Amino acid sequence: MHLMRRVAGALMLGALAGTAHAADPGITDKEIKIGEVLPLTGPVSFAGEAHYLGTKVALAEANATGGVAGRKVVAVTEDDGYVPARAFQAAQKLLAEGVFAVTGTSGTSHLNAMMPLFIEQKVLTIVSINPAEQAYNPVKKNIFVIGTDYGNALYAVVKYAVEKLGKKDARFGVIYQDDDFGANNLLGYQRAVKDFGLKNVLEIPYKRGQKDFSAEMLRVQNENVGFIASGGIIAENVAIFKEAKKLGLKDLRVGTVWTAHLPIVQQLSGEAGDGYYTADYMADLSDADAAPFVEVAKKYLSADEMKKVNRYTMASYSGASILIQSMRACEKDLTRDCVIGQLESGKKFSVNGATAPFGFSPSKHFSDSPVRVLQNDFKNARFVRVPE
Amino acid sequence: MNYFFALLGSGLAVGAIYGLVAIGFAIIYRATRVINFALGEMMMLNAYIAHTIGVHTALGFWGLVPVVIVVSVLLGLVIEFVLIRPMIGEPTISIVMMTVGLAVFIRSLVVLVWGAAPLEFSASPGDIVLSLGPVRLYLAQAIAIGLLLAIMAGFAVFYRYTRSGIAMRAAANDETVALLMGIDVRRIYALAWVLAASTAGLAGLLISTIYELGPDMSAFGLRGFPATILGGLDAVGGSAAGGFIIGILENLGEGYVGRGLKEIIGFVIILVVLMIRPFGLFGTRNVERV
Numbered sequence: 310m311h312l313m314r315r316v317a318g319a320l321m322l323g324a325l326a327g328t329a330h331a332a333d334p335g336i337t338d339k340e341i342k343i344g345e346v347l348p349l350t351g352p353v354s355f356a357g358e359a360h361y362l363g364t365k366v367a368l369a370e371a372n373a374t375g376g377v378a379g380r381k382v383v384a385v386t387e388d389d390g391y392v393p394a395r396a397f398q399a400a401q402k403l404l405a406e407g408v409f410a411v412t413g414t415s416g417t418s419h420l421n422a423m424m425p426l427f428i429e430q431k432v433l434t435i436v437s438i439n440p441a442e443q444a445y446n447p448v449k450k451n452i453f454v455i456g457t458d459y460g461n462a463l464y465a466v467v468k469y470a471v472e473k474l475g476k477k478d479a480r481f482g483v484i485y486q487d488d489d490f491g492a493n494n495l496l497g498y499q500r501a502v503k504d505f506g507l508k509n510v511l512e513i514p515y516k517r518g519q520k521d522f523s524a525e526m527l528r529v530q531n532e533n534v535g536f537i538a539s540g541g542i543i544a545e546n547v548a549i550f551k552e553a554k555k556l557g558l559k560d561l562r563v564g565t566v567w568t569a570h571l572p573i574v575q576q577l578s579g580e581a582g583d584g585y586y587t588a589d590y591m592a593d594l595s596d597a598d599a600a601p602f603v604e605v606a607k608k609y610l611s612a613d614e615m616k617k618v619n620r621y622t623m624a625s626y627s628g629a630s631i632l633i634q635s636m637r638a639c640e641k642d643l644t645r646d647c648v649i650g651q652l653e654s655g656k657k658f659s660v661n662g663a664t665a666p667f668g669f670s671p672s673k674h675f676s677d678s679p680v681r682v683l684q685n686d687f688k689n690a691r692f693v694r695v696p697e
Numbered sequence: 698m699n700y701f702f703a704l705l706g707s708g709l710a711v712g713a714i715y716g717l718v719a720i721g722f723a724i725i726y727r728a729t730r731v732i733n734f735a736l737g738e739m740m741m742l743n744a745y746i747a748h749t750i751g752v753h754t755a756l757g758f759w760g761l762v763p764v765v766i767v768v769s770v771l772l773g774l775v776i777e778f779v780l781i782r783p784m785i786g787e788p789t790i791s792i793v794m795m796t797v798g799l800a801v802f803i804r805s806l807v808v809l810v811w812g813a814a815p816l817e818f819s820a821s822p823g824d825i826v827l828s829l830g831p832v833r834l835y836l837a838q839a840i841a842i843g844l845l846l847a848i849m850a851g852f853a854v855f856y857r858y859t860r861s862g863i864a865m866r867a868a869a870n871d872e873t874v875a876l877l878m879g880i881d882v883r884r885i886y887a888l889a890w891v892l893a894a895s896t897a898g899l900a901g902l903l904i905s906t907i908y909e910l911g912p913d914m915s916a917f918g919l920r921g922f923p924a925t926i927l928g929g930l931d932a933v934g935g936s937a938a939g940g941f942i943i944g945i946l947e948n949l950g951e952g953y954v955g956r957g958l959k960e961i962i963g964f965v966i967i968l969v970v971l972m973i974r975p976f977g978l979f980g981t982r983n984v985e986r987v
Binding site for chain 2: 350351352353354355487513514515516518519520521523524525527528530531543544547548551554555556557573576577579580581
């Protein structure tokens with residue numbers, strides 16, 4: 310009778326263990342599957358491709374040192390072409406396949422399309438490509454966001470202009486995109502104007518996709534603006550730099566958010582962009598802090614892949630890296646709940662210098678990483694961290 | 698006043714690009730009564746091909762101008778021969794829809810071959826800035842203005858004094874009568890597509906030089922359409938003038954009013970013109986006897 314009870318007990322325990330595994334998809338005895346939805350094609354494919362490489366580095370690094378409890382970590386990547394509807398379909402596909410976590414979440418509107426699905430199915434999600442406020446405010450139990458607000462970045466460059474460039478008495482202006490991204494930039498700029506008591510003389514909105522900024526920059530010249538906060542993405546920033554050069558605005562300083570912390574902006578703007586300021590929570594590849602990351606990346610990426618590495622690679626590396634660190638801490642109880650517990654334990658995660666160490670808490674799933682101000686050094690094709 | 702003239706000058710530069718594209722719309726419409734909604738994409742494809750040739754041959758801006766014209770001629774001929782000619786006699790709306798399909802095809806092709814990220818177009822005429830009083834323009838912008846004026850003059854001569862130009866006008870007036878007079882209307886159609894592709898190709902080269910090369914430049918090219926509506930769908934010179942007018946109004950609107958007015962002013966003009974003068978400022982009024 311005792312034997313029968315023991316056998317039944319063992320069977321029940323086994324069944325329970327099986328249930329625990331069944332409740333958290335993507336885990337087998339040999340591997341852990343994570344998913345990514347990225348814009349590998351479309352207008353921001355440079356970000357999607359770079360992000361893909363960051364995850365690749367983090368996984369290769371982890372697997373080379375035993376994976377997670379002997380399991381290999383593999384990624385399934387879906388391309389959404391930067392179309393929200395396709396992002397939703399891709400997320401459905403990933404969840405149908407069964408992934409333990411999602412570390413690639415495409416753009417803001419794409420994340421917004423996928424988020425209800427991730428919340429409903431309690432998928433552990435780490436947002437590292439685009440720190441959208443909707444993902445962390447209010448806190449969602451299974452979603453964690455690495456980065457900071459665009460507004461904080463623009464605030465940082467304006468603060469730098471005031472405190473280090475002697476622009477306190479200058480006339481300030483902002484050029485911003487008329488969407489959520491631009492509104493975020495505008496809020497950061499307006500907060501800086503208020504905090505530092507600046508002369509705000511221009512607030513210029515523009516439509517997404519605008520190419521010509523000649524009239525806008527003539528307004529900047531006409532208003533004798535000394536510092537312009539540019540909320541452009543890529544082509545918009547390039548056009549603004551070129552117009553400033555054309556108009557001979559030598560005393561004008563331009564500050565941007567991290568969308569301009571990219572080699573593509575540096576190359577397209579050429580000498581016209583030399584010296585612009587950008588703020589980012591990710592280090593520049595040339596920064597001494599990022600040297601450990603660069604070393605790891607070179608180990609696992611080909612020379613051609615290294616050419617595509619940029620800040621988005623570091624961002625995704627950070628996301629995948631903290632997921633792996635947390636999964637390893639949950640070795641014996643590898644469930645989403647345990648990993649979430651690890652992530653929100655308050656522990657500071659270090660990610661090889663890609664960004665400053667950061668952590669989360671149960672009430673804050675947003676790293677709110679500190680921003681560094683960088684200056685474009687066109688001649689040496691790098692961004693130099695300015696003295697703080 | 699300096700501010701006004703500076704806005705005027707930069708408006709002329711933007712308007713010149715619109716005008717070059719607008720001419721393409723007008724040439725095709727005048728000859729075939731078809732609005733080619735793939736013109737922006739043809740412009741883009743041309744620019745990408747020029748970029749590739751420029752990268753592999755180290756040709757500069759001026760070296761690429763004849764290349765663009767040759768590529769445009771070939772592109773125009775292929776499109777006309779393969780897609781348009783078989784559709785002669787079909788309802789105009791079918792041909793217009795075909796151009797919409799062609800636009801989607803070219804956009805996808807460009808992304809497939811060259812990728813979606815913007816590319817640096819190194820074959821620039823130089824970063825030289827020209828100053829004329831308060832007006833400051835990059836050399837490429839000044840070239841755009843000069844080129845549009847030269848093309849306007851060229852087309853005025855072409856339509857008035859050349860056999861092909863007169864034949865084109867005849868075919869536009871009455872296709873059947875033109876056929877009876879021995880005019881090869883198919884050749885006229887092909888010529889219209891070739892000329893439109895060439896002006897659009899030059900616009901593409903200039904846009905790539907002044908701004909950058911990317912798949913979204915086709916949308917910039919499409920902004921020439923309001924210029925054609927303003928100038929007159931069948932008025933080649935009028936469309937070019939429409940480009941200048943829209944460029945100037947956009948810049949003055951942004952310079953004095955702002956709030957993103959420049960992005961919508963072209964389309965506001967379309968609405969107003971269609972209500973008051975549907976045939977455009979310089980277009981031909983169609984009178985139907987009933």
